[in-house]
Amino acid sequence: METRAGEVTVHYVEHGAGRPVLVLHGAGVDHREPEACFEPVFDALPGFRRIYPDLPGMGRTAAPDSLRGAEDVLDTLLELAGQVGGGDPYLLIGHSAGAYYAQAMATRAPAQVAGLALVCPLVPGVRDVPAHRVAVVSDDIGDDDFRGYFVIHTPEMLERYERHVAPAAALVDAAALERIGQRWEIAAAGGSAYAGPTLVVAGRLDSTVGYVGAADLLHHYPHATLAVVDDAGHALPHEQPDLLRALVGEWLERVQRSVQHGRV
Template sequence: MEVRVGQTDVHCVQHGTGRAVLVLHGAGVDHREVEACFEPALSRDPGLRRIYPDLPGMGRTVAPASMRSADDVLDVLLGLADEVAGDRPLLLIGHSAGAYYAQAMAARRPAQVAGLALVCPLVPGVRDVPEHRVVTGSGTLGDATFRDYFVIQTPEMLQRYERYVAPAATLVDQAALERIGEHWELTPPGGGPYAGPVLLVAGRLDSAIGYAAAVDLLQAYPHSSLAVLDDAGHALPHEQPDLLRALISDWLKRAAI
């Protein structure tokens, strides 16, 4: 479906009925990655309407020329939340850059967000990023992007990469992402911390953004749970699906209102 927000037609894939769950993907991919990773956990609850948008400049969501900063993208996502949530607070999940936007959405509209789940969250001030290390596999499978992204490099992981990650590369509007990336830090929202139930998940071997900054977030959210998973990198949602499913299930119980 397409949802019109200002000058932007946001392409979304939707499953189910009930309370809205908005799931935001990271940079350089599209909705297919987070749909593949989170749908197995979310689809277990028959009362959830799962919405997977393509962020502006990726997938089938065109970023207009007027979109020139992360704040502009955030405005579109807040408008999308208004369109899909109705009168009931929504649940919000983000992976990587999607988690960066999700944090800002919860900070600006805390009453609209019933729960916040941040997986391998991008944050300003990333620190203590480990060197990339392969824990399973020869390190020779796939292309360079796969080998840099995954720490578990098995034929199964390569198949997931080729099906859910790699196809999005041809749809990326690089000029738009570069334009937005010149002003990628969001304006601080002010106000107090988001007080709803929060799930923080990080990969111990995440060589893109590390796990230390995610641990720091524990202090920012008064009702948060933190899991740092071993044998997982930035591709944690692919590499540790069973653990992620259990953590999401627990978070959904805490967010039930």
């Protein structure tokens, strides 16, 4: 499916019906990665319409020259959310760079966000990033990209990488991402203005963005649950699916209570 958001034609897929859930992927991939990780979470939960867009410059969403930085991408995503949300408060989930945009969206338009979930979030001022360390090794499998992304090296994880992550590489507009990345900081990404139900999940072995910055977010969000997961890296949604399902389920329960009590 496609919709126009400003000057960008955004490609997305959706599943289910009910309250909108906008799920944003990270850099260098497309909607297929979060779709593979979060659809098992929502499959058994009625009442949610899940929307997985390709972010500009990735997947099947082109990034026109008018997108000069992350602020422009943020404007695109806010317009997209307004369209697919139909004016109702929506749930917002982001992984990695998608979580960076999600923080800014919740800060910019907090009344429109019923709940915020940040998984392995990119945050301003990334620090104390650990060296890459593999937690589970079955064999010397996969290519360098797989081995540098996953910390669980098993045939199952390799299959997930080859099916849901690697195919997106051929669709990346590297020049567009470089152009946007030169102005990647968003003034609204600090997160201090959003007080709704929040979930922050980080991998203790995340050698891409680390977990310390994610832990710092606990002080920004007054209604946040924080989980730092051992034996998980930046590919945490693949590597710890059962724990992610439980954490997201608890977050959705808090969102529902918030809605029932009129706080959203």
